[in-house]
Each structure stands twice: as structure tokens, then as C-alpha cells.
Amino acid sequence: MPDLLVELLSEEIPARMQTKAAADLKRLVTDGLVEAGLTYAAAGAEVTPRRLCLSIEGLLAESPMRREERKGPRVDAPDKALDGFLRSTGLAKEDLEARETPKGAVWFATLETPGRPAAEIVAEVLEATLRTFPWPKSMRWGSGTLRWVRPLESVLCLLSDEAGGAVVPLEIEGIASGDTTVGHRFMAPARFAVTGFEDYEAKLKRAHVMLRAAERAAAIWGDVSTQAFARGLTPVEDPGLLEEVAGLVEWPVVLLGEIDAAFLGLPPEVLRTSMKEHQKFFALKAKDGRITHFATVANIEAPDDGATILSGNRKVLAARLADAKFFWENDLRVAKDGMGAWQATLDTVTFHGRLGSQGDRVRRIAALARQIAPAVGADPQWAEAAARIAKADLASEMVYEFPELQGVMGAYYAEAAGHPAEVAAVAREHYHPLGPSDRAPRAALSVAVALADKIDTLTGFWAIDERPTGSKDPFALRRAALGVIRLVLENALRLDLDRYIDIGLVRHKARLVDPLEAGEVEELIDEIADHGVFGGAFRTILQKRDSAVSKGMETLADEVPDKSDALLAFLHDRLKVHFREEGIRHDVIDAVLAMPGSDDLVLVENRARALDAFLGSEDGVNLVQGFKRANNILTQAEAADGVEYSYGADPKFAETGEEKALFAALDAARAALGPAMEAEDFAAAMAAMAALRAPIDAFFEAVQVNVDNGPLRRNRLNLLHDIRTICGQVADLTRLEG
Amino acid sequence: MASAVSKPTSFQEILLRLQTYWASRGCAIMQPYDMEVGAGTFHPATTLRSLGPKPWAAAYVQPSRRPTDGRYGDNPNRLQHYYQFQVVIKPSPPDFQALYLGSLEAIGIEMGLHDIRFVEDDWESPTLGAWGLGWEVWCDGMEVSQFTYFQQVGGHDCRPVTGELTYGLERLAMYVLGVDHVMEMPFNDPQSGIALSYGDVFRQTEEEYSRWNFDIADTEVVLRHFEDAERAVETILSHPQTDPKTGRHIVMAHPAYDQCIKASHLFNLLDARGVISPTERQAYIGRVRTLAKACADAYLETEAGRG
Structure with a gap:
């Protein structure tokens, strides 16, 4: 099964767009291939400041044939209907098959889409990807109409297997695909051909291009750390800056320099920010914690070991820090005057x-x-x-x-x-x-x-x-x-x-x-x-x-x-x-937010945590069920009767042992609840409610609420109201799901 | 790599070498526009010529004025009057980056010895209703040029696209010549009988203009001139396209655009005087943009613009 290698070489891609672009390239191409029936074993994308690269392993050499059956008009339908069906399928009448169905004889067509070679599909998918690529900002150049992040220079598109490689032919905006690329802009600008991904990556490295962003970042940080250590310095970590710098170079060369003594009195935040924002420098700390040096990352190995580059960078830094020092001194003057200005x-x-x-x-x-x-x-x-x-x-x-x-x-x-x-x-x-x-x-x-x-x-x-x-x-x-x-x-x-x-x-x-x-x-x-x-x-x-x-x-x-x-x-x-x-579940929060005082967020949190813990226990889950049952019966009765049963239940009407036990349990709960709520100890309050679980279950097991005896029924409804009131102290349990 | 080019010895030599280089690459070497502008982009050879389908290639020096940057000649890097070197080619050639790097070599920057980078920098001119994508070019950490592919000018899509290069000449020259203060930079050949430094030529004018820009320029007069220029654009463009005297089709895009340039510079001057509040600022920018758009519309009605 062949492998696919794609490289899109362009003028410099903004660092901040590179990571997403690599992911988008992989997604768009692999989605397109799979859609067309070409599956693959593995895919990876890499990016440098000048190139987007996609490597796919184990691609099908061609897409499988597809069969599709379509039902047409009845055999005795007017000619017009049959003509339409033939037009839509592209078949002749003798290609159709008449089959008996419960609705009579009907024409059926079998459409076969033959498999297509991978190269054809790859070319189509890649062209579509190039034309619809989701760059955050894209542009036109020259006389063309293609939009890309910056002018596209060349397209490498190669399918290779044991027998060798073959260019996937395609042309976009006057650029014909090939099997060649170029190395580092200054150190190895000549074009060269490659045979597959491994060969590509190896030859790029010889041509002073590190293909993988992670490798560049690791090389930069490794070099910064080693060189810093050799001078008794510690680099200040900055992952964001490291990623950005790795997106600015194809061949990182770390150079360490000293900050002019005239600027060491600036606050460390100012030194670091100025160096980072303007120059993309890493800050290095001396043993005493002061920032005294910088590390810059060049994109070239110079014959003078970077002396010219470093001295230029130092000069620019000095100009920038001179500005910063000017601001700092002016600001201090205003500050010492009391900041009135x-x-x-x-x-x-x-x-x-x-x-x-x-x-x-x-x-x-x-x-x-x-x-x-x-x-x-x-x-x-x-x-x-x-x-x-x-x-x-x-x-x-x-x-x-x-x-x-x-x-x-x-x-x-x-x-x-x-x-x-x-x-x-x-x-x-x-x-x-x-x-x-x-x-x-x-x-x-x-x-x-x-x-x-x-x-x-x-x-x-x-x-x-x-x-x-x-x-x-x-x-x-x-x-x-x-x-x-x-x-x-x-x-x-x-x-x-x-x-x-x-x-x-x-x-x-x-x-x-x-x-x-x-x-x-x-x-x-x-x-x-x-x-x-x-x-x-x-x-x-x-x-x-x-x-x-x-x-x-x-x-x-x-x-x-x-x-x-x-x-x-x-x-x-x-x-x-x-x-x-x-x-914490969203319905738990809803139940708590329905209570008064919801602008006191600590109160809300305390209630929510108690309720959440309560619902994690078996008693809790069952109590909620019992409460809901009580509440449903009560709500229906209140709706039907047009009254609210909040007169208080009288124990003297209690008939059964279960009913009496519930009265006693509610009294006990009420007694425990008062102080708990007073102290906003919601865990204790919920524990008091939990004690109601068994009596409530037993009550519903043994007692019917809606009995014919009016006073008895009303008393039991008032009893349910007590359950509702007591269980509604910490949260509105009706808002819980399930 | 080609053998190292000899180092230039003066500011003007760098300027002359850039002209020679771009002339040999087929650019028409134009002269500065004879009006006060804030940047080389305002020259009609860039703004107006980047509109419409006709190919174009030009390079020129443009003295540029930024009243707010005046420092009485004291600051080593900041000037209220400085030179930009501008290159515009339409359609942008496929090897524009390589051509640009060649120009750096021509002024003595050895590619193997320096660290040249293209760092994302999108360009937008709210007063011109223009934008493009490109980079600032860094040499050893210093910005030496702006490199832009124009996408829109005066609200019109650029088709084909103009590639634009802007070199900040003083800064670039100071780096190439190894000078730390702009006023100490040799202007002409330092071996010549009358050797002149940049300061000999410009220190006094920096002082005079700093004082004038910041404290003296009569803001009421400037404001009046701004409004006159604004009205003039409208008046000029309101005339019928057929000249009643000659019977020819003559759209006066350039005379109108002159007034737009004038308005833009007067706005900069008012800004330097600090008489424009942040909210008003947006309104002024919008007014200049309206003028720029009207001029761009008119230019597209001319022979040069229609193609």
C-alpha cells in the first residue's frame, strides 16, 4: 500500500497560525480521502515557517468499487417516467431489470461506480483543500485568484511504494506539482528531489531544515539551558515564547548576550516584557535572581559564529531598553510627585x-x-x-x-x-x-x-x-x-x-x-x-x-x-x-439557586456541596424519591381542590402505626433542623432529613392518602405538606432530575 | 554565494545603490512627490497606480513627515522628517522576496553573515482605506523594511496585486554604516573635500520644525486648510468628465488626490498639536478615508486606471 507525502512551500507563514494550519491540512485531506473511499493506516502533519507537510502511511492504492441499486417507475408507467429514470441513471432501457413487487412490476437499475486510483483522488482532494483552506487571514498575489496565507511557491505531492515514487499530477495557480523542495533559505536554497517521507525529512535536515516544530522547540530550549548553565545563569521559562520562536526559524541557532549594565536597574518585568515583545528574546537570570542576559534564536549558522548577529541584536536591544528606561524615569518622576498628573x-x-x-x-x-x-x-x-x-x-x-x-x-x-x-x-x-x-x-x-x-x-x-x-x-x-x-x-x-x-x-x-x-x-x-x-x-x-x-x-x-x-x-x-x-451536577445547582439568598454565593456553595454529598448516599436518593412522591400527591390535590394544605397535621387523626411514626419522625426532624439551619450547617440539616427516609417509605407502603373520609384525607395532605416544608429547607428538591 | 559587495560609506551611497539596483530590475526610477506626505505610500505612484489592471513598476525616495516624531534633533533614531525608499511592482513578481534580498546585498548586507527574517506584520492604512498582508523584515533583530502585498486600496480590491517594499532609509543606513546617532551619519562621501554629516544637513531643520509642529503651527489655520482641502476634493470631482473646452474625457483624479494628501498631512499636524480627542480622531480619519475613496473611484474612471 502506498504512502503519500505532501509539502506546500510558501513564503513565511505567521508563527501564530502554524500549529492550527498543520492540523487543518491533516484533517481536510484525510477527511476528503476517506470520503472518497481511500482509507489509510496513519497520518501526521508538520510545519515550519515556510512549509506545511503531510505524510500518510498505508493508503489504499485505489478506492473500492461501489454498487448502488435504484428503484425506478413501474413497468406499466408512461414512457415519460421511464425516460426520466434513464436520464437520471445514465443507463439504457436494456440495462434495467424488471422485478415483481407487491405494487406490481417495477424497473430496477444497478449502478456501479468503479474504483478510482489513489492519485486521481489525492489530486482532487488536495486541490479542494488548497482552495478552501481555513487560514485566519489569507491573501491574493500577482495576477492570481488563489488565496493562501502568503504566496505559494511549490507543491510536492508524491505517492510511493516499494516499487518507487510517482508524482501525483496536479496544477494550481500555474504551479505544477512535483517531487522536489528546497532547503534553508540562505544555507541550502537549491532544489532537490525526494522519494518519500523518510528521505524528505533526512534530506531536509542535511539542507538545514528541522521539519518538526517539537524538535526545534526542544533544540532551542536545550541549547538555551546548556549555554546558560555554562555561564552560571538560569533561563526564565516561557512556553508561549518558545512555541513562537520555534515557528520563526527552520534551523535554530541560539546566541547568548549580555544586557548593558546601564539597564540592569529596570524592573525585571520590564526587561522581560521589552525583550519578549519586541525582540523575542528569552530572559536569563544570574545567581542573585536579577535578569542580566538574554538568549536570541537566529535562523542561520554564520561563519563568525554569530558575532555580527549578536552585536546587531544587542544594539537593537539597547535602543529598546533606552526607550523603556526613558519611560521608567519619567514615570517615577510623576509617581514621586504623587501621581496627580x-x-x-x-x-x-x-x-x-x-x-x-x-x-x-x-x-x-x-x-x-x-x-x-x-x-x-x-x-x-x-x-x-x-x-x-x-x-x-x-x-x-x-x-x-x-x-x-x-x-x-x-x-x-x-x-x-x-x-x-x-x-x-x-x-x-x-x-x-x-x-x-x-x-x-x-x-x-x-x-x-x-x-x-x-x-x-x-x-x-x-x-x-x-x-x-x-x-x-x-x-x-x-x-x-x-x-x-x-x-x-x-x-x-x-x-x-x-x-x-x-x-x-x-x-x-x-x-x-x-x-x-x-x-x-x-x-x-x-x-x-x-x-x-x-x-x-x-x-x-x-x-x-x-x-x-x-x-x-x-x-x-x-x-x-x-x-x-x-x-x-x-x-x-x-x-x-x-x-x-x-x-457538581447542574440540577443540584438549579435546586440550590431556587432558594432565597442566591446572591450570597458562599451560601449557595454550602447548600450545593451538602446536597451533592447527600445525593451520593442511598438515604439521600431514596429520600428525594419519597419527597417527590409526597409532593406530587400534594400538588395534584392542591390543584384539584384549589387550596393549599398548610394548616398543620394533627396527630390525633393518625390511624396506623406507620402514620404515627411519621408524625414522630417529622417532629424529631423539625427539632434537629432548627438549630442546624440556624447554624447554616446544611450537612446536619440533610442528615436530619435523611432520618425521614424510612418513616416516609413505610408511610407510603401502608397508608393511602386520598381516602373517602374527608377530614382524614385533609389531615394526611397536611402531613405531606410538613414533608414538603421540612425537605425544602436546603434546596428545592423538585428541581432535581430523575 | 556571490563575492561580498563592497561596503557603502555614506547615506547617499546607500540610496543611490538602491536606485541603481531597482532600475536594473526594470523599475521606473521616479522622484519624490512634491507635497508633504506621512509615508511613501501616499505618492500617487503607489496609491493610484496600485488601482486598476495596468502593470506598473516604480521605485523612488520619498521624504516623509511625521510631526509627532519630532525630537529637536536630539534623539538618535527619531526624526519628524526622514526618507523612505519605496518599490512598487504590479503584478507582484513570483521572486519578489529574492529580489528584495538582492537589494540588501547590493547595499553591503552579506546574507551569510546576518540573520534575516520575515516576521508577520499586516499593514493597514485607515486614512487610505487600504490594507495588505506581509511582514516586517528583520536584520539581526532590527526592522529594516516593510514588505506588503496590497489587497485593497481606497476600498477597491487590488487586481492584480501590487507588491510594495518600504525601506526606512536612515535606520537601515545607520545599521549598514555602523553609526549610533543619526546626526553623526556621513551624508556624502566622508573623504570628499566638503564632507557633510546628516546633522550638517538636517539638525537645524529638525529643531525648527519640532518647535513649529509642537507649539507654533496655528491650529485654527491648519483646521481651516483641512476643511478647504476636503471641500476641494468634492468640487474638483464634481466637474463633468468631458472637458467643455477640449471636448476630451478628463477626470481630474490627480488634482483631487493632491487635496486628499494635503488633508491627510494637516490632520497629522493637528494630531501632533494634541488638539484632537480620541473620539474626534476616528472621525477625522474617516473624513480623510472618504476623500481617498472618492479619488480612487475617480482614478478608475481615467485612462490609466481603466486599462
């Missing part, structure tokens, strides 16, 4: 067209941080001040140049401005958690500002109806929501989020509606801070007033509650995703 600048920078300037945003966050502070154990005044300081670096020159250093620079500048270390730390910490592997901050001040920042963002975009849809989340609102959830849960914060969501929404909406009277918004926010929810706050204000509230206030009253509900629902959705990753 930055605060003023932030007022002139737009955060979002409808959400005001960065200055507006910082003031909102500071005010909200002040309000959140008591609930998270932080000092309100410090929290407000820390929020202002934490965002000041957004106006600094360094963060303008390297936005990813926001917060990191803020901490340096806050220290330079003479703020205490815990305030400076807020600048760095309040952006976290940034991803699943990143921890949420712990320090109370950082938590207050981090929550205020994220809630301000969420309420802002909710206020202007810019919510994430499908895969589109341009303002990273899902991440902000998950950030709120993790800050609350990981710090076990008992917060009524509703309160802060309402305050945030009012602050944003107040900018967007008019007219408002002076002081109205502040009054409303103060009331929310007291009452906890918008509705109560608004009613209080109405009661205090003699005159009507302004038009703007009415708009707020119309819009804020709905938006607040929608945002809490969004947080709940993210919470479900978060819990699902921890293995």
Missing part, C-alpha cells in the same frame, strides 16, 4: 464611548470599593484610596507602551509615591484572578478593589446592553464574572451581591438617563447600601418625598431591577460552569 490624564482617556472616561471609571470603582470594604474586612477609606492608586498607572508611559504591565508598574509607582506596601500590592493584585491557574487575591484591600473593579465593569456593560453573545465577548465579561465568583468563594465572603450590583447599575445608569436632580443618585445609593436592594431603597425615597421624583429617577426605577436580575442570572450561569468543572 496621571489622575488628570485619565479624565481625558475614553474607557468606552457610553461609559465615560478612565477617570470616571476610577472614581466609580473607588466609591464602590469603599462600600464593599466593610463586608470583606477592609478599611473603607483605605480601600477607596487604594483603588485610585491602583489604576493610576493606566496613564503612565510604560503601560501605554506595554499594556500587559498594568498593575505591575502600578505597584512600583505606588511604592515610589511613598504608599505602604499593602496599598501598592493592590495595584498588582486587583486584576487577578486572570485565568484558571491563577489565584484570587487574599488581602482584604485587594479583594475589595478587585470586586469593585469587576462589578463596575459588569454593571457598566449591562447598563448599556453590551452582553456577551455566543463566542463573542469582546470586553471579557465572562472572565470578570468568574473573577467575582472566585473572589467570593475562595475568600469565603458572605456578601449580598445584589446590593453592589444595584449600586453599580445606578451609578452607570445615572450617566445615561436624564434629567436627574442634584443629590438624587447619591441618596438612592446610600439607601441601597442600607436596604440591600433597589426596590426597598426606591420606596423609602418615595415615602420621604412630598414631591414626585425626577424623570431620570423613574427611568432608573423602570430599568435597574430587570438589569440587576439579568446580571445575577449571568453570574449564576458562570457559577454553574464553575461548579460543573468541580463535578
Whole structure:
């Protein structure tokens, strides 16, 4: 069985697109081949900056013949029907077979599609792949119409077996396929022929091309580490940079250089970011932990062992770091002056067209941080001040140049401005958690500002109806929501989020509606801070007033509650995703979210974990069944009778032992439940409910609820209501599946 | 590999060698456009000629002005007035990369000794309604050129595609000549009787223009001129295509485009003066783009544009 080798040689492919392109090539070609009946044993794809390569082993030499039977018109049907059938099958009348069927004699046609040689199919599939390749961005060149990531130079397409290789003939955009390729652009540019994948990979290596990205990455990291070790240095790991650099070279040559002493006073984050972003350099640390050297990866072995290349790179680095040093020194000057210039600048920078300037945003966050502070154990005044300081670096020159250093620079500048270390730390910490592997901050001040920042963002975009849809989340609102959830849960914060969501929404909406009277918004926010929810706050204000509230206030009253509900629902959705990753069933969360206080996420989590553990036990599963049975009977009776059976059951009507036992069990459960719920010990509460399992089962076994005796029936329904009430303390069990 | 080319000794020698190289590869050597522009791309030999089906090959130096980059002649690398060397070929030749690398050898960069890379860099000019894909070319870690395959100009698809090269001449020359401060770079032959440095030629003008750009240029006048230029484009293009005097079909695409260039530069000047807020900025860019599109539309009605 033959092997297939494909190489698409082009001008330089952007590093960030290479890995996916290799996977796409493999997928599109193998799917196409299998679709046409050509199966294979194994397939692999490789990529370098200039070539996409696909190797398939054990391909069928030709596709199997296909037989297909088609039913036509009845033999006695009009000629017109038969003509149509002959046209559609491409057969003559004598090729048809008449068969008796229950509906009479019917024409049948047998269509045979002969097998086709692999080369023919490969050519078709490859051409289709070339014409429809899903590059993130593609282009035309010259006078052609083909779109590719950059101009395509040559196509190698070779089928080979023991007998030798044969080019699969195909032509695209004036490029005829062949069995040749070229080596390294500068070190081995001549064309050469290959006979199969092994030969191809071996000859490429002689021509200074390492075909496999993983091999290039390993070679780079190995060389960086060895050379660093020889000089007593340690490389700073950066897997993303390593992958990118491996996509920029076909023949990696690592060169180590020293950073000019004039720049060693820069913060390590600045050195590393500047070197990485501008030059794709790895940073190397000396024994004392300072970054003192860099490693650059060239694409060529030069006769002077890279001395020219290294000196050029050092020169460029010096120019870049001179810029960074200039920014750093200017910024320090502003910081030591108290950062006033930055605060003023932030007022002139737009955060979002409808959400005001960065200055507006910082003031909102500071005010909200002040309000959140008591609930998270932080000092309100410090929290407000820390929020202002934490965002000041957004106006600094360094963060303008390297936005990813926001917060990191803020901490340096806050220290330079003479703020205490815990305030400076807020600048760095309040952006976290940034991803699943990143921890949420712990320090109370950082938590207050981090929550205020994220809630301000969420309420802002909710206020202007810019919510994430499908895969589109341009303002990273899902991440902000998950950030709120993790800050609350990981710090076990008992917060009524509703309160802060309402305050945030009012602050944003107040900018967007008019007219408002002076002081109205502040009054409303103060009331929310007291009452906890918008509705109560608004009613209080109405009661205090003699005159009507302004038009703007009415708009707020119309819009804020709905938006607040929608945002809490969004947080709940993210919470479900978060819990699902921890293995908690979605219906468990639904059951818990149906309970009051669902804006207290710690309460939600405690309930969910207790319920989840409970459902893992046999008692738990059975109790839920018993509860559902009781609830169903009760719900049906209530619907039929039009009353709610919540008068309390009277034990004196109990007839059987099972009934009496249930009364006793419910009393015992009630007694145990009270203190457990008081202490929010949901595990104990569920244990108290679990004790009901046997009495409930026994009750249903022995007792009929819907009896003819009216008072008896009503008493039993009221008894079921007690079950419903007791079992509904931790979660709404009706929402559980199964 | 061909024997090493001798090293150039001055800024102008590098410029002359590039001209000679591209002339020998069939490019028409044009002269700078006689208007203030922010980049060589604005020269009608690039923008307008990249439209329509007619083949085209040209190379030229273009003095370029970036008012915001002025540093009074003090910064070793930054200038408010500098030179770009521009090459445009339509359709882009299949060996465009090799031709480009040949030009680097011609100015004394030995391919075997240096690390040349093509690093992804897509180009977009919001004011010209233009974009293309390509790379910035690195030599030993330094960006020495922009390499672009034009996909759209003035909102029109480029068919065929123009390949464009832009060399930042001062930076490239400083590297080749091993000079650390632009003002110290030999401008003419350092052995000549009157040896001139780049600073001898340009330091004073950098100072004068920095002051003028940043503090003196009368923004109200500049704004008025911007609006005049904007109106002029519309007026020029509103005339009937048939000239009543000669009876010929004459679409005045180039005169209109001159006004578009003017508007674009005046916008840069206003930007340097810091009188344009971020929101207004987008609006101004949109206004210039509208002009560029109108000129591109008009050019496609001309003989050169229709082909």
C-alpha cells in the first residue's frame, strides 16, 4: 500500500497560525480521502515557517468499487417516467431489470461506480483543500485568484511504494506539482528531489531544515539551558515564547548576550516584557535572581559564529531598553510627585464611548470599593484610596507602551509615591484572578478593589446592553464574572451581591438617563447600601418625598431591577460552569439557586456541596424519591381542590402505626433542623432529613392518602405538606432530575 | 554565494545603490512627490497606480513627515522628517522576496553573515482605506523594511496585486554604516573635500520644525486648510468628465488626490498639536478615508486606471 507525502512551500507563514494550519491540512485531506473511499493506516502533519507537510502511511492504492441499486417507475408507467429514470441513471432501457413487487412490476437499475486510483483522488482532494483552506487571514498575489496565507511557491505531492515514487499530477495557480523542495533559505536554497517521507525529512535536515516544530522547540530550549548553565545563569521559562520562536526559524541557532549594565536597574518585568515583545528574546537570570542576559534564536549558522548577529541584536536591544528606561524615569518622576498628573490624564482617556472616561471609571470603582470594604474586612477609606492608586498607572508611559504591565508598574509607582506596601500590592493584585491557574487575591484591600473593579465593569456593560453573545465577548465579561465568583468563594465572603450590583447599575445608569436632580443618585445609593436592594431603597425615597421624583429617577426605577436580575442570572450561569468543572451536577445547582439568598454565593456553595454529598448516599436518593412522591400527591390535590394544605397535621387523626411514626419522625426532624439551619450547617440539616427516609417509605407502603373520609384525607395532605416544608429547607428538591 | 559587495560609506551611497539596483530590475526610477506626505505610500505612484489592471513598476525616495516624531534633533533614531525608499511592482513578481534580498546585498548586507527574517506584520492604512498582508523584515533583530502585498486600496480590491517594499532609509543606513546617532551619519562621501554629516544637513531643520509642529503651527489655520482641502476634493470631482473646452474625457483624479494628501498631512499636524480627542480622531480619519475613496473611484474612471 502506498504512502503519500505532501509539502506546500510558501513564503513565511505567521508563527501564530502554524500549529492550527498543520492540523487543518491533516484533517481536510484525510477527511476528503476517506470520503472518497481511500482509507489509510496513519497520518501526521508538520510545519515550519515556510512549509506545511503531510505524510500518510498505508493508503489504499485505489478506492473500492461501489454498487448502488435504484428503484425506478413501474413497468406499466408512461414512457415519460421511464425516460426520466434513464436520464437520471445514465443507463439504457436494456440495462434495467424488471422485478415483481407487491405494487406490481417495477424497473430496477444497478449502478456501479468503479474504483478510482489513489492519485486521481489525492489530486482532487488536495486541490479542494488548497482552495478552501481555513487560514485566519489569507491573501491574493500577482495576477492570481488563489488565496493562501502568503504566496505559494511549490507543491510536492508524491505517492510511493516499494516499487518507487510517482508524482501525483496536479496544477494550481500555474504551479505544477512535483517531487522536489528546497532547503534553508540562505544555507541550502537549491532544489532537490525526494522519494518519500523518510528521505524528505533526512534530506531536509542535511539542507538545514528541522521539519518538526517539537524538535526545534526542544533544540532551542536545550541549547538555551546548556549555554546558560555554562555561564552560571538560569533561563526564565516561557512556553508561549518558545512555541513562537520555534515557528520563526527552520534551523535554530541560539546566541547568548549580555544586557548593558546601564539597564540592569529596570524592573525585571520590564526587561522581560521589552525583550519578549519586541525582540523575542528569552530572559536569563544570574545567581542573585536579577535578569542580566538574554538568549536570541537566529535562523542561520554564520561563519563568525554569530558575532555580527549578536552585536546587531544587542544594539537593537539597547535602543529598546533606552526607550523603556526613558519611560521608567519619567514615570517615577510623576509617581514621586504623587501621581496627580496621571489622575488628570485619565479624565481625558475614553474607557468606552457610553461609559465615560478612565477617570470616571476610577472614581466609580473607588466609591464602590469603599462600600464593599466593610463586608470583606477592609478599611473603607483605605480601600477607596487604594483603588485610585491602583489604576493610576493606566496613564503612565510604560503601560501605554506595554499594556500587559498594568498593575505591575502600578505597584512600583505606588511604592515610589511613598504608599505602604499593602496599598501598592493592590495595584498588582486587583486584576487577578486572570485565568484558571491563577489565584484570587487574599488581602482584604485587594479583594475589595478587585470586586469593585469587576462589578463596575459588569454593571457598566449591562447598563448599556453590551452582553456577551455566543463566542463573542469582546470586553471579557465572562472572565470578570468568574473573577467575582472566585473572589467570593475562595475568600469565603458572605456578601449580598445584589446590593453592589444595584449600586453599580445606578451609578452607570445615572450617566445615561436624564434629567436627574442634584443629590438624587447619591441618596438612592446610600439607601441601597442600607436596604440591600433597589426596590426597598426606591420606596423609602418615595415615602420621604412630598414631591414626585425626577424623570431620570423613574427611568432608573423602570430599568435597574430587570438589569440587576439579568446580571445575577449571568453570574449564576458562570457559577454553574464553575461548579460543573468541580463535578457538581447542574440540577443540584438549579435546586440550590431556587432558594432565597442566591446572591450570597458562599451560601449557595454550602447548600450545593451538602446536597451533592447527600445525593451520593442511598438515604439521600431514596429520600428525594419519597419527597417527590409526597409532593406530587400534594400538588395534584392542591390543584384539584384549589387550596393549599398548610394548616398543620394533627396527630390525633393518625390511624396506623406507620402514620404515627411519621408524625414522630417529622417532629424529631423539625427539632434537629432548627438549630442546624440556624447554624447554616446544611450537612446536619440533610442528615436530619435523611432520618425521614424510612418513616416516609413505610408511610407510603401502608397508608393511602386520598381516602373517602374527608377530614382524614385533609389531615394526611397536611402531613405531606410538613414533608414538603421540612425537605425544602436546603434546596428545592423538585428541581432535581430523575 | 556571490563575492561580498563592497561596503557603502555614506547615506547617499546607500540610496543611490538602491536606485541603481531597482532600475536594473526594470523599475521606473521616479522622484519624490512634491507635497508633504506621512509615508511613501501616499505618492500617487503607489496609491493610484496600485488601482486598476495596468502593470506598473516604480521605485523612488520619498521624504516623509511625521510631526509627532519630532525630537529637536536630539534623539538618535527619531526624526519628524526622514526618507523612505519605496518599490512598487504590479503584478507582484513570483521572486519578489529574492529580489528584495538582492537589494540588501547590493547595499553591503552579506546574507551569510546576518540573520534575516520575515516576521508577520499586516499593514493597514485607515486614512487610505487600504490594507495588505506581509511582514516586517528583520536584520539581526532590527526592522529594516516593510514588505506588503496590497489587497485593497481606497476600498477597491487590488487586481492584480501590487507588491510594495518600504525601506526606512536612515535606520537601515545607520545599521549598514555602523553609526549610533543619526546626526553623526556621513551624508556624502566622508573623504570628499566638503564632507557633510546628516546633522550638517538636517539638525537645524529638525529643531525648527519640532518647535513649529509642537507649539507654533496655528491650529485654527491648519483646521481651516483641512476643511478647504476636503471641500476641494468634492468640487474638483464634481466637474463633468468631458472637458467643455477640449471636448476630451478628463477626470481630474490627480488634482483631487493632491487635496486628499494635503488633508491627510494637516490632520497629522493637528494630531501632533494634541488638539484632537480620541473620539474626534476616528472621525477625522474617516473624513480623510472618504476623500481617498472618492479619488480612487475617480482614478478608475481615467485612462490609466481603466486599462
